[in-house]
Amino acid sequence: MILYWLGMFGIAAFAITGVISSGKRDMDLFSLVVLGMVTSLGGGTIRDVILSVETVYWVKDTSYLWVAAASSVFAFFAVRFIENRQTIFHYADSFGLALFTVVATENVLRLGFSATIAVTMGVITGIAGGIIRDLLSNRAPLVLGREFYATPALLGALFIVLLNDVFPSHPYNAIYATTL
Amino acid sequence: MILYWLGMFGIAAFAITGVISSGKRDMDLFSLVVLGMVTSLGGGTIRDVILSVETVYWVKDTSYLWVAAASSVFAFFAVRFIENRQTIFHYADSFGLALFTVVATENVLRLGFSATIAVTMGVITGIAGGIIRDLLSNRAPLVLGREFYATPALLGALFIVLLNDVFPSHPYNAIYATTL
Amino acid sequence: MILYWLGMFGIAAFAITGVISSGKRDMDLFSLVVLGMVTSLGGGTIRDVILSVETVYWVKDTSYLWVAAASSVFAFFAVRFIENRQTIFHYADSFGLALFTVVATENVLRLGFSATIAVTMGVITGIAGGIIRDLLSNRAPLVLGREFYATPALLGALFIVLLNDVFPSHPYNAIYATTL
Numbered sequence: 001m002i003l004y005w006l007g008m009f010g011i012a013a014f015a016i017t018g019v020i021s022s023g024k025r026d027m028d029l030f031s032l033v034v035l036g037m038v039t040s041l042g043g044g045t046i047r048d049v050i051l052s053v054e055t056v057y058w059v060k061d062t063s064y065l066w067v068a069a070a071s072s073v074f075a076f077f078a079v080r081f082i083e084n085r086q087t088i089f090h091y092a093d094s095f096g097l098a099l100f101t102v103v104a105t106e107n108v109l110r111l112g113f114s115a116t117i118a119v120t121m122g123v124i125t126g127i128a129g130g131i132i133r134d135l136l137s138n139r140a141p142l143v144l145g146r147e148f149y150a151t152p153a154l155l156g157a158l159f160i161v162l163l164n165d166v167f168p169s170h171p172y173n174a175i176y177a178t179t180l
Numbered sequence: 181m182i183l184y185w186l187g188m189f190g191i192a193a194f195a196i197t198g199v200i201s202s203g204k205r206d207m208d209l210f211s212l213v214v215l216g217m218v219t220s221l222g223g224g225t226i227r228d229v230i231l232s233v234e235t236v237y238w239v240k241d242t243s244y245l246w247v248a249a250a251s252s253v254f255a256f257f258a259v260r261f262i263e264n265r266q267t268i269f270h271y272a273d274s275f276g277l278a279l280f281t282v283v284a285t286e287n288v289l290r291l292g293f294s295a296t297i298a299v300t301m302g303v304i305t306g307i308a309g310g311i312i313r314d315l316l317s318n319r320a321p322l323v324l325g326r327e328f329y330a331t332p333a334l335l336g337a338l339f340i341v342l343l344n345d346v347f348p349s350h351p352y353n354a355i356y357a358t359t360l
Numbered sequence: 361m362i363l364y365w366l367g368m369f370g371i372a373a374f375a376i377t378g379v380i381s382s383g384k385r386d387m388d389l390f391s392l393v394v395l396g397m398v399t400s401l402g403g404g405t406i407r408d409v410i411l412s413v414e415t416v417y418w419v420k421d422t423s424y425l426w427v428a429a430a431s432s433v434f435a436f437f438a439v440r441f442i443e444n445r446q447t448i449f450h451y452a453d454s455f456g457l458a459l460f461t462v463v464a465t466e467n468v469l470r471l472g473f474s475a476t477i478a479v480t481m482g483v484i485t486g487i488a489g490g491i492i493r494d495l496l497s498n499r500a501p502l503v504l505g506r507e508f509y510a511t512p513a514l515l516g517a518l519f520i521v522l523l524n525d526v527f528p529s530h531p532y533n534a535i536y537a538t539t540l
Contacts, residue, residue: 030331034307049229049409050416056230062296116422127394135495136311136321151390210511214487229409236410242476315495 003103008067010099013092014040014129015071020079020089021137029076035136036072041065043100043128047121051108093130097153101126105157115161122157183283187224190279191244192251193272194220194309199255200269201317209256215316216252221245223280223309227301231288273310277333281306285337295341302337363463367404370459371424372431373452374400374489379435380449381497389436395496396432401425403460403489407481411468453490457513461486465517475521482517 018039019032041058048056058064082088105122109115198219199212221238228236238244262268285302289295314321378399379392401418408416418424442448465482469475 028331030334034303045230050405050419052413052415053232055232059230059293059297062294065296065300113419114422116425117419120425123394131496135315138321151388154390208511210514214483225410233412235412239410239473239477242474245476245480316491 003106006099007103008064010096010103011040011064011068012071013096013099014043014133015068016075017089017093017096017130018133019072019075020085020092021133021139029073032076033069033072035133036075037065037068038136039129039133040068040071040096041129042132043125043130044104046128047104047108047125050124051111051113051117051121053111097126097130098156100129101153101156102160105160109161119154119157119161122160123153126153126157183286186279187283188244188247190276190283191220191248193276193279194223194313195248195251196255197269197273197276197310198313199252200259200265200272201313209253212256213249213252215313216255217245217248218316219309219313220248220251220276221309222312223305223307224284226308227284227288227305230304231291231293231301233291277306277310278336280309281333281336282340285340289341299334299337299341302340303333306333306337363466366459367463368424368427370456370463371400371428373456373459374403374493375428375431376435377449377453377456377490378493379432380439380445380452381493389433392436393429393432395493396435397425397428398496399489399493400428400431400456401489402492403485403487404464406488407464407468407485410484411471411473411481413471457486457490458516460489461513461516462520465520469521479514479517479521482520483513486513486517 015036018036021039022032022035041064045056045058058068079085101122104125105118108118108121113121195216198216201219202212202215221244224244225236225238238248259265281302284305285298288298288301293301311321375396378396381399382392382395401424404424405416405418418428439445461482464485465478468478468481473481
């Protein structure tokens with residue numbers, strides 16, 4: 001249940017980064033909502049497709065779809081009134097990355113996959129959405145341009161596997177914040 | 181059956197946009213055919229993979245593959261003899277977008293998915309192929325750069341869900357044309 | 361068994377191209393490993409997902425994952441000591457392309473798919489990883505910029521279907537080398 005809500009927060013955070021990402025151009029609402037939704041739902045979709053789950057998570061539970069859409073619409077209007085977009089972008093991006101990696105690693109472990117697969121899927125879920133966003137916004141992928149960007153995702157995923165029976169998000173978020 | 185032929189027309193239209201898209205460079209035939217095929221088959225492939233259908237449509241019925249290949253080869257030779265490539269590009273792109281969105285929304289509804297999922301898949305099928313084409317041709321995705329590009333796809337998909345028992349392509353094409 | 365080892369060699373070759381690909385920038389180890397792994401595992405992942413196989417190959421047998429990771433780490437350190445990176449890049453890329461196309465076409469034929477599908481999948485497996493690498497490294501996809509790049513993959517895949525009962529890699533590699 002806690003994982004569910006953490007996942008929803010991650011989706012909202014990534015949707016916002018998607019909208020900010022091309023906020024400079026004069027795009028219409030729906031195009032930006034598409035970008036926000038691809039950013040927030042992309043990583044988990046790739047994970048589910050690779051793991052051959054029966055139904056992709058947002059097809060099974062459309063609340064994810066609506067949260068992504070609502071956050072994007074909200075960000076579309078809110079982005080006009082904020083000054084420091086880049087700061088918010090980086091915070092939301094880090095926050096979404098940390099949450100997605102944690103939640104996905106934990107969920108994949110619960111599905112009975114090995115630690116190797118769980119860590120791999122945690123990293124994929126964390127970074128894939130942002131990579132797609134950067135490609136679509138026509139800028140060099142953040143994950144591959146800045147130093148030590150993907151590394152905290154790996155460390156976080158490994159940590160969760162080690163501390164599997166403790167509540168996982170606290171220690172990981174701490175690690176992430178310090179590495180940032 | 182009508183849906184089947186409309187889908188084939190959409191594939192031919194998108195294949196042609198794929199070939200025109202990098203027509204300026206001196207590429208060999210097969211590379212352009214690859215680009216045409218990815219453009220025309222990409223959107224539907226992503227849709228089928230996300231919906232976890234048993235067999236992706238062009239693996240089940242290879243006529244789609246051959247239509248995409250033949251249209252690309254045709255466009256490869258025809259493109260040398262036409263003047264207004266950009267006009268044809270935009271018409272074929274709009275035509276393919278409209279057809280794919282309509283056909284996909286209708287098909288997903290028939291598979292028994294909810295209206296939310298059908299509209300989402302309609303939009304994905306309509307825009308994904310063109311996004312991949314623009315990424316591979318190394319230009320900013322059309323769908324995110326021009327105003328009101330993805331919007332008609334959404335409107336069309338919504339309209340089809342509303343008018344589900346009427347023959348769907350007529351009203352949608354009309355809407356699309358006016359929005360264009 | 362021979363196919364298995366050829367596949368492993370292809371993965372190592374592509375992982376190296378992924379690392380070299382952005383070797384100019386000052387990236388940290390893990391980001392480069394991600395790029396190497398996406399390049400080497402991407403094509404086969406797309407193939408398995410489209411064919412709806414029960415379990416994607418590197419989820420079933422994690423040795424692929426480890427070979428990709430180890431080759432990327434090795435390349436990360438080795439790349440500092442070599443002069444002619446571009447030469448190695450092109451050799452490894454051609455080598456990986458040839459191996460992947462051969463192995464994938466052969467494997468898909470063995471799974472009972474038609475020759476059309478086997479050739480299509482061979483080409484996808486061969487070129488998709490390199491396309492993703494080029495997109496992520498923010499350069500025009502090699503496969504679509506240079507003449508006659510994807511063509512040898514098609515020829516190779518067709519040849520294997522024709523010579524299905526002979527050991528396939530030899531003739532194909534020869535063709536590829538000559539076309540190069």
